[in-house]
């Protein structure tokens with residue numbers, strides 16, 4: 011039996027509105043009691059010294075690479091990375107091999123994640139093999155436990171398939187998650203189209219590639235009354251489109267990755283392949299647009315798009331390197347440094363973006379920090395200054411552009427499924 | 435003679451005017467060597483140069499190789515079909531091999547922008563970029579500037595236009611950086627679909643009317659149009675390109691004044707330039723080729739003998 015009393019826990023729960031320093035007593039999977047000076051026989055006491063306890067964070071966009079690419083990451087190492095980053099849940103994208111496009115692969119993911127402290131939820135492909143040609147068996151996939159649908163890594167570009175997917179998605183109240191990219195404008199692209207791509211002579215990816223697809227998708231979402239979620243939003247143009255859709259009352263949500271609110275395409279001047287991601291790093295005005303979108307609710311969630319690649323895969327010419335960076339273990343630090351300390355978001359708002367909203371979008375149970383509820387908690391030290399060292403990461407991969415950067419705010423660990431993972 | 439502030443020649447962006455001037459000035463003495471009956475000096479004796487060509491370029495490779503041999507360097511040629519290097523392991527493996535072979539200078543041509551940066555950060559050799567993707571081709575721009583200077587005496591205040599597919603051209607970028615550093619006024623001309631994004635921010639004028647560009651120019655540098663890109667995404671056909679942007683005798687005659695014509699070669703006669711212009715009195719296309727060897731000798735000498 012696991013039994014812990016977390017002493018001096020600064021609880022912030024945006025759902026119940028609780029914001030107070032208390033003791034929290036957990037037994038196995040449940041919160042037994044919250045109060046002052048709790049002492050419980052047989053419980054291990056852990057003094058948090060005022061560190062924050064918040065509803066378990068949920069990253070709704072990760073790539074755990076299993077099945078198929080376990081040398082980059084597997085579900086176990088991905089979950090360990092999530093826990094170290096303060097996440098109790100992660101939704102994994104279906105660009106695996108085989109693709110998550112049958113019930114058996116959905117079940118495989120759940121089997122692999124069974125018994126872990128981190129809940130892993132599969133997102134299934136929209137089209138068979140993520141080829142964009144024929145719709146996947148969405149009813150079967152939903153019944154098997156898919157929490158959303160996406161061809162992430164590739165767009166759903168065919169408009170007939172987009173329409174069908176939105177219509178099917180509306181039956182189950184799960185989102186159609188779009189990787190917005192116009193393939194004709196994207197071909198061969200390596201970085202954002204800007205004065206930097208012009209100077210470096212790298213093949214450019216224009217903002218139009220994202221904006222055009224988002225605007226089109228919103229039109230379809232409105233027409234069929236569907237449920238649409240924009241993955242890794244990165245441009246001021248698509249933020250404006252989502253803002254307009256929300257103002258018209260459409261069921262449209264969006265997420266922003268920490269790298270898109272913390273880095274610009276100026277970073278590419280180094281030719282460091284750890285700044286090559288898709289969508290690419292954009293201009294400063296897009297970075298500010300992402301912060302504004304988070305502030306005014308246009309962006310509902312912060313999601314890392316955690317995309318592990320082995321060192322040898324990234325240690326190549328920029329043009330030939332795969333897209334993507336890991337993000338689980340730096341997300342909290344970047345969010346606190348860039349959003350909380352710069353007063354774009356309050357702490358409860360930040361928790362909403364990292365926990366409440368992604369869970370709501372994926373239809374996962376709401377977390378409340380109160381007696382009797384499931385103990386699903388993240389521990390954060392929002393004042394801790396630390397220097398990112400990729401060699402300490404739990405992820406199998408090291409492809410982070412933040413190595414060596416000093417951040418304020420750090421995840422200390424999690425409590426979930428009766429398991430404590432805590433940096434002490 | 436003073437020495438370069440740069441350790442490698444990866445491009446001309448951010449290369450100080452003093453370095454470019456030093457290379458151009460040194461070239462004169464190497465040109466003089468090329469006119470001797472015995473065209474060889476012992477300057478780089480005992481040094482080993484590797485020509486690492488991941489992309490075919492007979493002209494550039496021969497020009498470098500001649501320059502290396504005339505400086506008495508030991509020369510190794512390495513050519514790889516670009517298809518076999520799409521896997522990045524090859525480039526890193528190559529870097530490790532270069533390291534192990536203790537070479538002094540690497541001259542590299544590669545299809546990926548930044549490939550020279552990539553290797554120079556992982557090796558101890560000196561690097562000379564012989565063209566990396568659509569990024570830079572610094573020795574070509576230096577030989578262009580050398581040729582213009584021979585003709586006009588200076589680069590300062592000259593109006594120079596680069597005409598053609600600017601977006602995909604490493605020659606254009608190196609010329610823009612170098613010419614601007616040397617005080618020239620630079621313009622580009624081509625269909626807007628072939629002008630890279632926000633190029634004006636570099637301080638160049640952009641023309642889509644070739645007659646207006648000619649009107650502006652003392653010197654034009656006409657870029658080769660990639661024949662394989664005919665009717666591709668950026669322009670409808672070679673014929674239409676020639677009619678709209680081709681440098682023709684008729685267009686030059688209209689100006690009623692002399693204009694210096696450069697072309698980095700190989701020429702597509704009747705596409706970007708008419709034969710009458712390419713072979714005409716204002717063309718300096720053949721002197722460019724001669725200057726290419728001398729410029730590369732100067733660069734090899736200055737990079738290869740630079741004290742750490």
Ligand SMILES: [Zn+2]
Nearest residue numbers: 103162163315
């Ligand atoms: Zn993704």
